[in-house]
Every structure is written in C-alpha cells, then in structure tokens.
Amino acid sequence: MTLLKLAHGQLLPALEEPLHEVLLKDWRANPHAHADATALVITNGESIMDVAADLNGFDIVILDFPAFTDGRAYSQARLLRERLSFSGEIRARGNILRDQVFFMVRCGFNAFEFDGQLASDVALSLNEFSLVYQSAGDEREPIWRKRTARAAAA
Numbered sequence: 270m271t272l273l274k275l276a277h278g279q280l281l282p283a284l285e286e287p288l289h290e291v292l293l294k295d296w297r298a299n300p301h302a303h304a305d306a307t308a309l310v311i312t313n314g315e316s317i318m319d320v321a322a323d324l325n326g327f328d329i330v331i332l333d334f335p336a337f338t339d340g341r342a343y344s345q346a347r348l349l350r351e352r353l354s355f356s357g358e359i360r361a362r363g364n365i366l367r368d369q370v371f372f373m374v375r376c377g378f379n380a381f382e383f384d385g386q387l388a389s390d391v392a393l394s395l396n397e398f399s400l401v402y403q404s405a406g407d408e409r410e411p412i413w414r415k416r417t418a419r420a421a422a423a
Contacts, residue, residue, distance in 0.1 A: 273391060274358075275379040280370070280395060283380070290331065296323060308360075313341035317348040324355055329380075334363035343376045347405070350377035370394045375405040 291306040308329040332342035360380040
C-alpha cells in the first residue's frame with residue numbers, strides 16, 4: 270500500500286503509521302473493547318449524520334471505495350468536513366483512480382491509500398485543473414465568482 274497525504278497543496282508520500290482501526294459497527298457494539306482505536310473505518314453504506322457522536326477521540330476516519338464507480342464516500346467526506354466539522358484526517362482507501370484524486374481533495378479527503386499506483390503520477394493530478402466551477406470543501410473560489418468580481422471592478 271502506498272500512503273499519500275496532502276500537505277501545503279501537494280500530495281506527498283507518507284510513512285504508514287501504526288493504526289488501531291475499528292469498524293464503526295464494532296465500535297458501536299463495544300466501544301470499551303476498542304478504547305485504544307485511533308482510526309474509525311466507515312463503510313459507504315453507513316449514514317455519516319448518524320456518526321457524529323462516534324467521532325470524538327478519533328484522529329483518522331477511513332472511507333472505503335469498494336469500486337471506483339461507487340461515489341458515496343465523496344458525500345460522506347463532504348458531510349464530515351462541512352456539517353460535522355471534522356478536522357482530522359479523512360483517508361480514502363480502496364479502488365481509487367488517479368483521475369478522482371483532484372475531486373476527492375475538493376470534497377475533504379486529505380490522505381489516500383493506493384494499491385499498485387505510482388505516487389508521483391497521482392500527485393500530478395492535483396495540478397491538472399487550474400479553475401473550478403463550483404464551491405466545495407476545499408474553499409477554492411469558483412470561476413464564476415472571479416468573473417463577477419472582475420466585471421464589478423471594471
């Protein structure tokens with residue numbers, strides 16, 4: 270597994286730190302048995318809004334991509350950042366394609382686990398788009414807002 274973390278607008282290789290991961294369903298069944306857990310693993314079939322009370326004490330939330338065509342974790346990441354104000358690491362794990370990384374960062378992901386992909390190739394994907402069309406979790410200014418401001422200043 271290759272681990273990349275977002276730092277200062279760049280994806281950089283990171284050493285895999287020892288984690289004690291726990292699945293959300295296992296945590297809920299017996300939180301005391303998993304008191305030393307540092308990472309909460311949430312499957313994409315679980316409701317993020319029901320997780321708010323379980324986020325305390327976790328530094329990392331790992332969201333699963335069982336297939337690159339399954340985008341539910343994008344919504345989960347946005348809800349974690351924007352509605353639940355989770356400021357820790359949101360890690361994407363699973364079947365992730367290079368083309369998706371830019372959009373994942375916009376939704377709030379800041380760490381990525383890859384199987385058999387080149388870290389440098391994935392890191393380049395953040396620079397492929399210089400403009401964005403809509404607001405997102407990364408707070409980049411959309412092009413329409415820039416154009417409106419420029420027109421008002423003229």
